[in-house]
Amino acid sequence: MKHHLLQVLGMILFVLGAQGAVRLLVDHADTGLLARLPGGFPAALAVYVLAAVAGALLADRAHRAGKAAGKAAGKGD
Incomplete structure (x- = not known):
């Protein structure tokens, strides 16, 4: 269950980051959620891209850990 929650959180972070970067x-x-961030366009774009990459990595890592835990418990794929 923990792995599923982390995977969902990673996907949410990925979607927010990607959507923000495309909108920007x-x-x-239109900086969206990062309107108060100093640095303007480059800083906001960097944060959105970082959020998207971090979300993708978190979702991937949680997916792989969940798969490994399932195989270790004998549940298969």
């Missing part, structure tokens, strides 16, 4: 690339003035 389309409209440079």
Whole structure:
């Protein structure tokens, strides 16, 4: 169950980061959740990209750990 929760959290972080980065690339003035972040466009884009990458890595790691735990418990795929 822990692995499923981490995978979902990773996917949410990925979606928020990717959506924010795309929105920012389309409209440079629309920083969304990061409106108060100093640094403007480059800082906001870096944070959104970092969030997307971190979310993808978290989701992948949780998926692999859940798969390994299932195989260790004899549940198969």
